[in-house]
Amino acid sequence: MPEPLSLVVNGEPRRLEVEGRTLLVHALRDGLGLTGTHVGCDTSQCGACTVLVDGRAVKSCTLLALQAEGTEVTTIESLAADGELHAIQRAFVEHHGLQCGYCTPGMILTVHDLLEHDHDPDEETIRRALRGNYCRCTGYQPVVESVRAAARALAT
């Protein structure tokens, strides 16, 4: 039974019809065409689907779309403002924090949450914060370096 859902996605009020069982990730990808949010697992572990809901990083595969009613959802597509990369995005580009890039949108949004609450995380804090974001390509170190660079850039 399709049900109405209204929420704010990337700053714009959106209305769509979803089923009770529809996961937020599918509403974003299939309903709104926001394919920058990826799916990498069935067990809520890989973090490829991470988005911000009211500013907090959540796994959009582990949230019903209807649970997001009335919230503000931010996906990777809206992080760059007016064609300018966000400091975190820029850091990932410059510090080689990605290879295949499949994990990258989720990583960046988790880091967004982290840096919102911790302006100068140390290496251990960063690695712990990334526990729920799997990357098979980079070995994580360049990601860690990207996060540090982003923290520095945001501090200035």
Next chain:
Amino acid sequence: MSESLIGVARPRIDAPDKVTGATRYAADGYVHGLLHARLVLSTEAHARIRGVEKDAALQLDGVVAVLTAADLPVVKSGTDRAAEPLARDEVVFAGQPVALVVAESEAAAEDGVEAVVVDYEPLPAVVDLEAAMTPGAPPARLSAEEAGGDLESIHAGVDKGEDDAEEEQLSANVLDSVTRGSGDVAAALEASDAVVSGTFRTPWTYQAYIEPQVSTAWLEPNGTLVVSTSTQGSFVTQNELFRAFGLDFDKIRVIAEPLGGAFGGKFALVEPLAAGAALALRRPVRVALTRTEDFQATNPASAQITELRIGGRKDGTLTGIEARMLVDRGSNAGWGVEGITSLLVAGPYRWEAFDLRGYGIQTNRFTFGAYRAPGAPTAAFALESLVDELAEELGVDPLELRLKNALVEGDTAVSGNPVPTFGAVEVLERIREHPLWARRDSLPEGEGLGLAAGYWPGGNEPAAAVCRVDSDGILTVITSAADMSGVNSGFQVIAAEAFGMPPDRVRVVTTDTASGPYAGASGGSKVTYTVGAAVLKAAEAAREKLLAAASQELEIAPDDLEVVEGVVRAKGAPDRSITVAELSRKALRFGGRYEPIEGHGGSAQTRGAPSVAAHLSHVRVDRETGEVELLRHVIAQDVGRALNPALVEGQMRGGATQGIGWALFEELAHDEDGRLLTGSFLDYAIPVAERVPPIDTLIVEVPAPDGPFGAKGIGEAPVVAAPAAVVNAVAAATGVRMRRLPMTPPRVWAALTGTEEPS
């Protein structure tokens, strides 16, 4: 001249799209009227299919069709995955696709899968590798046997050279055996000052790319089958589909979309399913595997058992090596890694005598496939463990022992071929200089350092490329090589350097099989070495066209011109110049006078360009819990020439991290009936950020004579000896030698306490 572009670290060219979510992966494209498929997977490891009950599923809302093997228009015979995308009569592993439910939505397809009932007649499942090869073992596949295989056993003639052709009694599950021998190993070991041996086990291991396999197929109105897919090889896939479905070759177009990781696993597994369904239903169909399907139904790396014995003399000379390597091929009758693994088990060393045997054995587990440096991590795990033990027995330094016996150019490898340019000595020397190595005897209690070396021979395949200046003045590099590891960014630098263009005025396009120049599949560490060489020639050819046009335009002989930063100018008179953009505009227009500035290049490399890497791993072992913590890892690798050091380091770290996965975490385990026990990330661990240490990368450059600017393939070498280094570090920390990977906490604890190791 301006500074060389080679060797400068710069961001990947695809990075901006990837950080903004703009990259469309194979699951992301919008297709009008798209149907979605989910797989019905076999719950039995070995069984006959008596029937598939579809009706209940077909009643469900949104379900369009339930397809079984008979419904797919496959014309190819045989048992490979393209010939048999859905099991015909016999299932040979749990997780094998039996039926495809196609529906209007993914959710409906999943509802349908639940409603399909398959009736199986169970057959004995062949799960134990050693039991599988002994005469009298039940066959892992009946259909092959009916097709003419010997019922009882085959005699695998094991050629030992001139003396005796020894014959071993083996079951029909042994699909292949390979032997390499030279000299008298028994005598060489007999005459050694020390001989060490062991049996080493590695499990089935999953590529675990974060993007599950996905493929979308549709028919154009003229009947062309278009497949947009996550693949390492567009032409390979086109070929497979051509043979599977018997369409006209030009009626198959394969588009390799940006890959969300592959590591050897993405080769024509899901494409035949999507294409078969699209052909059967004449509607667009997407097969996007769920992670659960991907775990069960794809093609992970073989489990192996290696019995190894090596000897050496007190002066630090390695003498003889004897290996017997059992390779689990699962249901893959086509190929296996027994050949390469039994070659690589000799390592980057000289031996006076060797006897190396590999056996490819079929069982009822998975279809075996390639995973980064297939067969190599297992071989290095066995050999490098024993080399360390031998060094201890002989009382020589383990690094010096390796150095003394390291292959150098001109030596004869166990393959019988001369060793080409080879950086084994250089990488070992770099490790010796690392400050961590000096600390090996002064580490705190519970910590240890482990050293290991290993190589990957590299691959060759002819390839072609095109370079063209477009009317916007940008040099466009066109290839059909799927960008698995950042090769496009390498092409960018090669073309920019060869043509005389700033890199930001070079774009790289990956085209599809309908229009692209030929390239083999990305894998085997060959893309930069082969396609890169073609790009170099194409850029040079385009440059000639450029100079010819500029020569006319400026009325200066081509030899007196140079191209700097996208400007053609007279040598010595830089103000007499014209930009590449201007020239291209003059060429690409109605009535233009110059040939398009476009060059074609090809390569057919014949010499190998092996890449070798040495690792140093620093661990701390918690004796109470058996947990192994990695404190630091160092990798020194001969990369030929680092075109873009940032990408090279990325491959080194990524490879080493996957090696850490082999060492500590990863195992696809089955129960005794052949059902997968670790089929999700809840049970199958891959390295996560907090378990991976900082990894120091030491780039060593021993240029490959035939490689573009000396570059060679580097993607596989970094994984090879990483697990062995961790194993040796654990041994150094605890005195305990682990013979089975992964070294999970319960296994390490059992080894430390002398209790029985969990299976």
Next chain:
Amino acid sequence: MIPAAVGYHRATSLEDALEALAEPDAKALAGGQSLIPVLKLRIARPSLLVDLGGLELRSIERDGDELRIGALATWKDLTSSLELDSSGLAGLADCASSIGDLQVRNRGTIGGSLAHADPASDMPAMLLALGARVETRSPDGERSLSVSELLVGPFTTALGERELITAVVLPVPPPGSGSGYASVEHPASGFPLAGAGALGRPDGTKAVAITGVGARPQLVPESGSLDDVEVYGDRFAPESYRRHLAGVVAARALEIAQVRSEGRR
């Protein structure tokens, strides 16, 4: 993977939630970090999900010598709560921060964790050691259960079909107490192979509870011996290993607690 078809109702009040739960096979939904994975695997197929997300049950408050944690308080709420900023309650924050990952901690709730009764979940051991009680509401009224009364077996609680956890209440340990949590995690799932929560009081009394090893969390007997404690083994971690590990984490948790109780925090 996608759940089987299911209805959805967003509860506007506790009463409304209890009302909605009257539907056969209805199930409460809090953070969804346990329930949604289960729905996706189609292990559970409720008819209706009653989303508690909008209810005001999230506060963490000191009430005299009691700490009240609303059932909908997330792990993140616990790790950032100032109320837990004392050595006696520090183990709660330790424990919450060792659960799952950043994203899971942003959504997973203490009430959901208890109601899910996963024998491998972390928090029950810590709560057991701290002597916490669980307050519930059902159409029959309110009641209060101890953690061991609530958790009767793997994925099984003493809750009625229409009974919701509203809060977790625990006695604030006397000044000078210390608490701590220690675990060894499964490398894949991150759930504990064995976990232990401990409380040490200034008078030298202590309480230690373990989780992850048996059907439910268990208090370690006064003697400290784990010989009689129920321990399960599996392919990955056999019983002998888990039993040993339970002892290791129990000792480590107690060590943390005692160091804290001596004020060397």
